[in-house]
Amino acid sequence: MLWDVDADGGIGWITLHRPEVRNALNAEMLDALQSALKEAQAREDIRTVVLRGEGSAFCAGGDLKEIQTLGPFGVRRLLNEKIRPLLRSLMLLDKPVIAALNGPVAGAGIGLALACDVVLAAKEATLITAFGKVGAMPDAAMIYFLVQHIGLKQAMELILRGEPLSAEAAHALGLYTRVVEREALEALTLEWARDLARGPTLAYAMAKRAARDAVRLPFDAFMDLESASQALLHFSADHQEGIAAFLAKRPPQFQGK
Template identity: 40%
Template sequence: MDYQTITLAVRDTVAVLTMNRPDVMNALNTQMRAEITHAVKAAQGEGARALVLTGAGRAFCSGQDLGDGATAARMDLERVLRDEYVPMLTAILDCPLPVIAAVNGAAAGAGANLALVADVILASEEAFFQQAFTRIGLIPDAGGTWFLPRHVGYQRAMGASLFADRITARQAVEWGMVYEAVPAADFDAHWRARAAQLAAGPTETYRLLKEAMRASFENRIDEQLALEGRLQGRLGQSRDFKEGIVAFLEKRPPQFEGR
């Protein structure tokens, strides 16, 4: 597919999906949502073992493109969320690869919640997160009402949504919304190194780790313990587990193959 609003580059088993509308702070329009959905799936067929979402220019993503006020005012928001956002978010959620959101700048509205869909968020210290929806008379969408309280708790999720305050990268780390905040000068090299680390890791282990972590929010403890047993039993038969044991005994780094 010839992408117009994003770029997708796969190098050394790391796929980097860059939202590429810097003139509008990578605001999401219909075409970008479709291209992100396609690219997330395409990356899995390109030999990638880790996926990074990031933005071009000074922003990660400023959310829904409201640049055309007349069009925005007439927009059928329920249809757009159902037919355009849900497929995009589902593609990321269903991605078997570990997904990093490398938040290089502003992440506002649906852009903030797009980051929350990733498995782990790394942020530049110049980045910020903002649930800007109430400023235009809306509630958080793109999964915001589900992900945000699970990341930061009810009070912080409500406060951030009601007041639409900017949450700095450092504050987001303190709240448990972001894993790391890195000085801007080091950020690009840092997230690339983190992505390379995951791409060299046990890919099937990461996939089942995602499954177990997500199930824990709904399972009783006995159900979760049983799930851990089933998944661990499968991994115990994997080539990567065997390699990990041999490498440990031989005191060398493991050479995982993702199987």
């Protein structure tokens, strides 16, 4: 895995870097991903994070050669002690997270992508859910994300049949945010990352948490969360700057505070 920070632009770039195995996830890469996200959370100069793949694929899923050496209890520990915390870190990072899918995404890689806030995809970014082809069930929270995003019946079709889903079809279902030609993906990703890094980071963080909680909270509990969050934001430096910029008819200069 490669980790690079554009401090001036406020962007943290995470690159899955095992192109010889289509960026399959092994324990070392999972640990490195978690470490990068922990650093991104702690650093004020990082205002958005981009997760991308090296080579022809975004991620082929888990490294099957390594997984086959673990045994049942080892697989359970892998999912509970590495995959689960990593997905939580992606979902709960107090900054926007963009997945830039340069090519096919399969298996656990789908969980990584769908845990991000925005999914920008090249037309080659086929979504492959074929766990059933190897006698396994989807993991890395893929079932959880699919049911949330597209509903039970659509999710069951992908889970049970395991047919690849084109990038355009994934976009139509609401799994991908945007789909572009592969040569346009880098520019689109940079545009989104720069735009989000200039935004009101604290407001983004609270909106992210509210959006995640909206699917599980009763209405009144959600409104309690919304009202408390909005009240706090009204005392933030970014809100004061936003109001001042609006009244002065100028672009705001947010600091993420």
